[in-house]
Amino acid sequence: MNLESPKVTLDKSAEETFNFLSDVKNFESLMPDNISKFEVLENDKFLFALKGMPEIILKKKEAVANNKIVLGAAGGKLDFALIADITEIEPNKTDVKLNFEGEFNAMMAMMIKGPISKFIETLVTNMKTEI
Template sequence: MNLEGRKIIVNKSGAELVSMLNTPEGYRDLMPDSLQSFEVRDQGFKFSLKGMPEIALVIDEVTENQVVLKSASSSLDFSLKGVMNPVNENQTEVQLLFEGKFNPFIKMMVEKPLKNFIDALTDNIEKI
């Protein structure tokens, strides 16, 4: 299952965004309003949203053009990638890409909440 967030322009350089997203603490302010808990863990974080199970993510890969978060759970195989392309030295185009390997039943249950989550993250990234 693949989901794509909309492309947005952020008034920060790619280096500023990568610096912010390279630490687990940088994700707290990007979470949706429905955030119920947020806990920083080794190289990642665990959070829960209203009406959804707890999710643990680790920062898997960081380059100048992308940040990849992966599931910390071996039972769920997915990643969330933030792709960044410079527009100019003070603006960056950002798009979130979700890729998950789910069975059809799980896909049916999680597709809409995940799309809402990606949209909320995108909205909050746009505000920074």
């Protein structure tokens, strides 16, 4: 299952955007209002939970300077990745889009498609005010 967030344009350089997203503790400020738990576990790993959903642990798996950050599931039964694509369109103007990629059975995909789509849309929308 592949889901894409809308693209947002930030009034920041690609480097500033990349540096913000590289620090996993900054994801707390991007989370939706219905977050019930957020905890940094290691330098590159954090745990979060939304009300009514199980806890999810994300770990930074890959970072391509000023272009891409890949967060992947760290443990748990689901294997997925959250990819931030960062594109500088001019100095101090950067496009960001989040992609969610995971392998799920049809029943699971149907159940999580809506909440995950809303979740990644909220993350990129909050980037406009937080980065």
